[in-house]
Amino acid sequence: MASLLSSDERLALATDLAQWSMVANRDAITRSYQFKDFKEAFAFMTQCALMAEQMNHHPEWFNVWNRVEVTLSTHDAGGLTKLDLDLARSMDRYANALLAK
Amino acid sequence: MASLLSSDERLALATDLAQWSMVANRDAITRSYQFKDFKEAFAFMTQCALMAEQMNHHPEWFNVWNRVEVTLSTHDAGGLTKLDLDLARSMDRYANALLAK
Numbered sequence: 001m002a003s004l005l006s007s008d009e010r011l012a013l014a015t016d017l018a019q020w021s022m023v024a025n026r027d028a029i030t031r032s033y034q035f036k037d038f039k040e041a042f043a044f045m046t047q048c049a050l051m052a053e054q055m056n057h058h059p060e061w062f063n064v065w066n067r068v069e070v071t072l073s074t075h076d077a078g079g080l081t082k083l084d085l086d087l088a089r090s091m092d093r094y095a096n097a098l099l100a101k
Numbered sequence: 102m103a104s105l106l107s108s109d110e111r112l113a114l115a116t117d118l119a120q121w122s123m124v125a126n127r128d129a130i131t132r133s134y135q136f137k138d139f140k141e142a143f144a145f146m147t148q149c150a151l152m153a154e155q156m157n158h159h160p161e162w163f164n165v166w167n168r169v170e171v172t173l174s175t176h177d178a179g180g181l182t183k184l185d186l187d188l189a190r191s192m193d194r195y196a197n198a199l200l201a202k
Contacts, residue, residue: 038159042150049143058139064161 002074002081009082017088023071027079029088030071033095040098041066047094048087057083059091103175103182110183118189128180129172130189134196136167141199145169148195149188158184160192 004027013020013029020029035041041063048070052058060071070091072084105128114121114130121130136142142164149171153159161172171192173185 038150039154042154046147049139053140053143058166060163060165062161062163065159 002077002083004077005080005082005085009085010080013085017085017092019092020072020088023073026073028071028073029080029084030069031088031091033068033070033091035066035068035095035098037066041068044068044091044094044098048091051090051094052087055083055087057087059087103178103184105178106181106183106186110186111181114186118186118193120193121189124172124174127174129174130181130185131170131172132189132192134169134171134192136169136196136199138167142167142169145192145195145199149192152191152195153188156184156188158188160188 017029020031022028023030033041033044035044045061045063045068048059048061057074060073062069072088073079074081074083118130121132123129124131134142134145136145146162146164146169149160149162158175161174163170173189174180175182175184
């Protein structure tokens with residue numbers, strides 16, 4: 001099972017994943033993405049879904065029109081693990097590629 | 102623009118779309134679906150996304166693992182219209198096909 005992030009790993013969050021923030025009262029991170037339209041938002045979700053399934057680590061996410069709000073935490077471990085950081089980085093990479101078009 | 106549902110059309114909701122319920126303090130309907138796993142939940146979401154894009158009418162939805170929570174309302178009209186009923190029926194049809202497997 002993945003182990004909870006160390007203090008050092010948590011510090012890295014602030015630089016490496018600066019657009020993510022901690023969820024109140026929960027060991028989880030959250031970020032909101034905004035795309036051009038629904039088609040682009042769902043293209044992003046599809047890329048993330050394939051990666052999540054491959055990692056066997058899945059997001060909690062909400063979508064309305066061009067907006068996708070993501071929360072990441074590792075349920076089995078009861079908080080943030082390396083899996084969350086890896087998935088967050090992949091999601092940022094997919095979003096940046098779409099937003100740069 | 103689609104017009105708000107009449108009283109008669111609202112009555113039909115209770116029979117035709119019995120698994121949907123009204124959202125508190127908002128002219129919107131909501132339903133939660135539960136699938137076998139994430140892969141099945143996202144297969145459902147993909148079918149719905151293609152239909153939503155075709156209708157140019159999109160859901161508000163939340164997904165975690167095998168669960169999908171959907172809220173439907175027509176923003177432009179400020180409440181429920183026929184578009185919401187049509188999308189709800191399509192979503193139920195996709196879900197039923199997956200759940201019957």
